[in-house]
Amino acid sequence: MVSKTEEEQVNRLESQVENGGGGAWEYLCLVRKLKLRRSDKVLKFGLSILNDPKKRSALGPEEWTLYEEVAVAAMDCQCPDVAKEFTKVLQKKFPGSKRVGRLEAMLLEAKGSWAEAEKAYMSLLEDNPLDQIVHKRRAAMAKAQGNIPLAIESLNKYLEIFMADQDAWRELAEIYVSLQMYKQAAFCYEELILSQPTIPLFHLSYADVLYTLGGLENLQTAKKYYASTIDLTGGKNTRALFGICLCTAAIGQLTKGRNKEDKENSQLQSLSAVALEKDYKQRNQSKHSLLTATLKSLKLS
Amino acid sequence: MGVGFVVGVLGVLILSHAAYSTIQYRAMLKITEEEFSGPPINVVVELIAGLMLCMWAALTVPGKFLSILSHSDENRVVALPENLDFMIFNHRGKAIPMGIDAKLK
Amino acid sequence: MAEDLVLDTAIRDWVLIPLSVVMVLIGVLRYFVSKLMRSSSQLPDPKIVKEGQVIIRARNLRAAANFIPAKSFRARKVYYSNEENGLLFVPKGQAQNAQAQMFSDPNMAMDMMKKNLSMIIPQTLTFAWVNFFFSGFVAAKIPFPLTQRFRSMLQNGIDLSTVDVSYVSSRSWYFLNLFGLRGLFSLILGEENATDDTQRMMQMSGFGMDPSKSLSAEKDGLDIVQHEWALPKFEQRAEAALRKLVS
Numbered sequence: 001m002v003s004k005t006e007e008e009q010v011n012r013l014e015s016q017v018e019n020g021g022g023g024a025w026e027y028l029c030l031v032r033k034l035k036l037r038r039s040d041k042v043l044k045f046g047l048s049i050l051n052d053p054k055k056r057s058a059l060g061p062e063e064w065t066l067y068e069e070v071a072v073a074a075m076d077c078q079c080p081d082v083a084k085e086f087t088k089v090l091q092k093k094f095p096g097s098k099r100v101g102r103l104e105a106m107l108l109e110a111k112g113s114w115a116e117a118e119k120a121y122m123s124l125l126e127d128n129p130l131d132q133i134v135h136k137r138r139a140a141m142a143k144a145q146g147n148i149p150l151a152i153e154s155l156n157k158y159l160e161i162f163m164a165d166q167d168a169w170r171e172l173a174e175i176y177v178s179l180q181m182y183k184q185a186a187f188c189y190e191e192l193i194l195s196q197p198t199i200p201l202f203h204l205s206y207a208d209v210l211y212t213l214g215g216l217e218n219l220q221t222a223k224k225y226y227a228s229t230i231d232l233t234g235g236k237n238t239r240a241l242f243g244i245c246l247c248t249a250a251i252g253q254l255t256k257g258r259n260k261e262d263k264e265n266s267q268l269q270s271l272s273a274v275a276l277e278k279d280y281k282q283r284n285q286s287k288h289s290l291l292t293a294t295l296k297s298l299k300l301s
Numbered sequence: 302m303g304v305g306f307v308v309g310v311l312g313v314l315i316l317s318h319a320a321y322s323t324i325q326y327r328a329m330l331k332i333t334e335e336e337f338s339g340p341p342i343n344v345v346v347e348l349i350a351g352l353m354l355c356m357w358a359a360l361t362v363p364g365k366f367l368s369i370l371s372h373s374d375e376n377r378v379v380a381l382p383e384n385l386d387f388m389i390f391n392h393r394g395k396a397i398p399m400g401i402d403a404k405l406k
Numbered sequence: 407m408a409e410d411l412v413l414d415t416a417i418r419d420w421v422l423i424p425l426s427v428v429m430v431l432i433g434v435l436r437y438f439v440s441k442l443m444r445s446s447s448q449l450p451d452p453k454i455v456k457e458g459q460v461i462i463r464a465r466n467l468r469a470a471a472n473f474i475p476a477k478s479f480r481a482r483k484v485y486y487s488n489e490e491n492g493l494l495f496v497p498k499g500q501a502q503n504a505q506a507q508m509f510s511d512p513n514m515a516m517d518m519m520k521k522n523l524s525m526i527i528p529q530t531l532t533f534a535w536v537n538f539f540f541s542g543f544v545a546a547k548i549p550f551p552l553t554q555r556f557r558s559m560l561q562n563g564i565d566l567s568t569v570d571v572s573y574v575s576s577r578s579w580y581f582l583n584l585f586g587l588r589g590l591f592s593l594i595l596g597e598e599n600a601t602d603d604t605q606r607m608m609q610m611s612g613f614g615m616d617p618s619k620s621l622s623a624e625k626d627g628l629d630i631v632q633h634e635w636a637l638p639k640f641e642q643r644a645e646a647a648l649r650k651l652v653s
Binding site for chain 2: 001002003004005007008034035036037072075076077078106109110112133136137139140141143144145167168170171174198199200201231232233234235236
């Protein structure tokens, strides 16, 4: 999970390295630790370290981790030739390693030779049928080929066994959202909230899905989850503030005429509107008029 | 670090001196055959001072306190990690060559 | 008081140091032997992996139940603990034979035996050796006084109550080495060395633990969870947070 401080630290380090200030290795470590996908930067900075024999030998055994990281980054940047060279180096150093085997299969994937990649993954699975990463890669590969039903199917099969794997639940949720299968997505987000109840972003996504589903009950629930997001972030999440306004407006529309207990809750909406206005005034003066217009239209409807 | 560490060492020294003087005191009591009713006042003062110093050092030397508020900057999650296990390479970057002519030397 | 007990330097040269060196060498040897004997890493059973994951997920549900709506919670509860095919439900007959099955698996029994052999044989041998050659004399003196309670620990093999407790008999020195060299082994053999006796003994006692028990324990825990949705409270808390932000 990336917290605010860590995000700032990454951005600071990135601009520092970009301007030749050093700290490339720290940046790469941080990116790896936070699991960010900044492949272009990783490739650039990683190469600058690996091409400098003095810096490279200073890393010690960490050198090989760096090779792997940069190889994946190169695949992501559509430079399979570079990735191939890194993989070769690793292959030489660790012959017969499964981790390098996975890397090679990923390389095949990056080149677009799906059948061969599939074959490579299958042979890896023969050695160890419970290799989580290979299972995940196969699901991702199905997604990359555009075969979403297959991706869902293999993810479901994977989650049948490894049902405590959050990353897979998250991937599945995102796929379901992309297919507009919101009920299923809501289930996945519930699962994510269960495993990590203090992460506001899961609450937020769940609320988004519920709001999209619509219906009075779902809208009320969505509003509650937006509220919990606001509580967990101290009201610094703009999307949740907008969510509260939209939910209140939608609920108001549905319960027009029979508004009874609605009055007590309107406090939250007006507060979030004020918070939004304050935030916009502070950070983006030019869009402030847009915001006032939007809020006005919401209140009228 | 420096100051706190020195203070901590000082506190430990004071505490051990208090222990030493208590032992001395008890040995002396044994010779004069009196009952041990309590440590002498200077030992008590030493103990309190040592405790204070050690406590202060223990609270400052190991590091700063972390925030437990969910909306503080250290704890507020602003971005989820990319789901790297499910990273796919068949994305729109394919259409835009990066122009990195990187080579491993 | 035996303060003027003088130890021969020959004892140091021919007992104390050789004993320690031999203990270290035997530890290293045992590490390599057990490494050789360890059967090639067998694959975990998918069923066992799944059970572990089910337990984690059910525990998550129990801990964070109040964060999901009541409907979702009820659905999940039924999914986990219904009496037909719930994930946490263990059929009666199956529960007992899990352990028997574990013992009937020849591979597993073999593995356990190998582990035991590699632990017990060298220990008995070294103990016999120490007993035969070095029994019954004082080998070292520790530099601080100790109370009488430590006598059985430090003066094993000497039945004299007049010797000061800070003197260590050779047999006790052997025991101290046997249990105290773990730190040294983790230094020279790497962190996860196989010579950790105390831990292995713990493992032995907990060996026959059967997963179905933890499943049904988790089920019982889930059955008594009262669902009380926490989210309505969050509206007030969010209001308070916003008020603080706005003002």
